[in-house]
Amino acid sequence: MGYVTKDQLERARQYDVLDYVLRYEADTVKRVGKSYRRKDDDSVEIDTWKWRCHKEGLRGRTALDYLTDVKGYTLVDAVCFLIGEQPQERSDSSNKAVPLKKVIPKAQPPPLSENKPPPLTLPQRNINNMRVIAYLQSREIDRDLILDCINRGSLYESTYYHNAVFLGKDENGKTRFAAMRGTTSSFKCDAEGSDKRYGFIIPPENPNSREVAVFEAPIDALSHQTMCLHGFIPPFDGWRLSLGGTSDMGLIQFLAQHPNVTHCLICTDNDEAGNRTAAKIAELPGITTGRSPSVLGNDWNNALEAMLKAGRTQNRAHTRALHERG
Numbered sequence: 001m002g003y004v005t006k007d008q009l010e011r012a013r014q015y016d017v018l019d020y021v022l023r024y025e026a027d028t029v030k031r032v033g034k035s036y037r038r039k040d041d042d043s044v045e046i047d048t049w050k051w052r053c054h055k056e057g058l059r060g061r062t063a064l065d066y067l068t069d070v071k072g073y074t075l076v077d078a079v080c081f082l083i084g085e086q087p088q089e090r091s092d093s094s095n096k097a098v099p100l101k102k103v104i105p106k107a108q109p110p111p112l113s114e115n116k117p118p119p120l121t122l123p124q125r126n127i128n129n130m131r132v133i134a135y136l137q138s139r140e141i142d143r144d145l146i147l148d149c150i151n152r153g154s155l156y157e158s159t160y161y162h163n164a165v166f167l168g169k170d171e172n173g174k175t176r177f178a179a180m181r182g183t184t185s186s187f188k189c190d191a192e193g194s195d196k197r198y199g200f201i202i203p204p205e206n207p208n209s210r211e212v213a214v215f216e217a218p219i220d221a222l223s224h225q226t227m228c229l230h231g232f233i234p235p236f237d238g239w240r241l242s243l244g245g246t247s248d249m250g251l252i253q254f255l256a257q258h259p260n261v262t263h264c265l266i267c268t269d270n271d272e273a274g275n276r277t278a279a280k281i282a283e284l285p286g287i288t289t290g291r292s293p294s295v296l297g298n299d300w301n302n303a304l305e306a307m308l309k310a311g312r313t314q315n316r317a318h319t320r321a322l323h324e325r326g
Contacts, residue, residue: 002076002086002087002088002089003076003087003088004075004076004079004080004087004088005088008079008080008083008085008088009064009075009079011082011083012062012063012064012078012079012082012083013062013064014062014248014249014252014280015062015063015064015082015083015249016048016049016062016063016246016247016249017046017049017050017051017060017061017062017063017065017066018036018046018047018048018049019063019196019247019249020063020066020067020082021036021046021063021066022036022190022194023117023193023194023195023196024115024116024117025115026118026192027118028040029046032045034047035047041055043055043056044070046066048245048246048247048273049061049062049246049276051065051066051070053069053070058070063082064078064079064082067081067082067112073112077112078112081112081115117193117195118192118193119193120175120176120177120178120191120192120193120194120195121191121192121193122165122175122178122191123158123159123160123161123163123165123178123180123191124158124159124160125156125157125158125159126156126157126158126159126162127159128157129150129155129156129157130157131157131162131183132146132155132156132157132162132163132164132183133146133147133150134183135164135183135184136164136219136222139219139223139301139304139305140223140226140301140304140305140308141219141222141223141226141304142222142225142226142229142230145222145225145226145229146222149166149202149222152203153167154166154167154168154169154200154201154202155167155218157183158180161182161184161187162183162184163180163181163182163183163187164180164181164182164183165178165179165180165191166178166179166180166181166200166218166242167200168194168195168198168199168200168201168242168244168250169198169201170198171257176194176195176197176198177190177191177194177195177196177197177198177199177200177244178190178191178194179191179194179200179217179218179242179244181217181218181219190244194244196243196244196245196247196249196250197249197250197252197253198250198253199241199242199243199244199250199254200218200221200241200242200244201239201240201241201242201254202221202222202225202239202240202241203239204237204238204239204240205237206237208260209237209238209239209261210238210260210261210262210263211236211237211238211239211261211262211263211264211265212238212239212240212241212251212254212255212258212261212263212264212265213236213238213239213240213241213264213265213266213267213292214241214242214243214250214251214264214265214266214267214268214281215240215241215242215243215267215268215300216242216243216244216245216246216268216269216274216277216299217242217244217299218242219301220242220267220269220294220299220300220301221240221241221242221300223299223300223301223303223304224236224240224267224300225240226304227300227303227304227307232304232307233295236265238263238265239254239258239261241254243268243277246268246273246274246276246277247277248277248280248281248284251264251281251284252284255284255286255287261287262286262287262288263287263288263289263290264281264284264287264288264289264290265289265290265292266278266281266282266289266290266291266292267292267293267294267300268281268293269293269294269298269299270293270294270297270298270299271298274293274298274299275293278291278293295307
């Protein structure tokens with residue numbers, strides 16, 4: 001039997017359990033409040049970076065834990081499936097397998113190779129993007145930057161609900177991810193079949209840039225770009241990448257596709273989840289990192305709105321003072 005190396009094990013541990021479930025087992029779970037429950041066993045609760053089996057008293061934080069403890073797969077099978085690699089072959093007695101964890105299988109699990117992600121299902125495009133443009137402008141995003149995304153093919157408006165649809169594409173230009181954001185409500189959802197390894201990207205003017213800034217959401221990336229454009233913060237001529245949440249899968253894939261990028265500016269939200277993600281990214285090998293949380297509020301759009309509101313208030317006060325003098 002083959003074995004897995006410590007490097008393979010560590011990479012498999014980076015896979016978020018909710019990312020795995022929504023990509024490979026979406027039809028087996030249902031949304032209950034802010035988390036998900038298995039349809040066949042609602043004692044299993046799944047959320048971002050954590051899961052819990054209330055009936056068995058088990059809990060864990062990663063997809064790897066979930067596959068071994070809940071689904072009953074061997075560690076070697078689970079690791080190799082998550083990272084898409086084959087197990088190592090033992091060539092001599094010096095090679096040691098990573099010790100297996102004690103698991104409690106419900107039954108003999110089916111081969112992991114049968115787990116197929118559903119195809120990406122994109123919402124139908126609207127005949128225009130007027131509502132999305134108006135909505136993003138109401139969030140203080142610069143209009144020209146919005147149009148750039150539309151013209152580049154990474155943003156459009158859906159037909160029925162007029163959601164903003166932010167797209168992530170692979171190295172061949174094929175759409176692999178779609179994040180939907182309501183323009184008239186707080187609706188947020190990834191399209192079925194989305195692959196979080198391919199996030200929404202704003203490319204730099206210099207395609208050879210060695211820097212990337214990572215955000216949790218496309219609107220935060222556009223807010224940061226707007227703040228740079230209007231001089232609220234120093235200019236940044238690097239890539240901007242939305243992770244589509246707090247998983248670092250998108251960054252790992254981006255770095256694999258852009259080996260010349262050597263520095264990451266971490267712009268995740270200024271809260272517990274964002275800081276936890278920042279700490280994980282700081283440990284990634286091969287790159288230097290810097291933390292740049294939003295100056296005001298929890299995220300970059302909060303900061304942009306606060307700065308523009310403060311500027312308008314200051315302008316009104318200045319105008320009022322001029323009138324009083326006159």
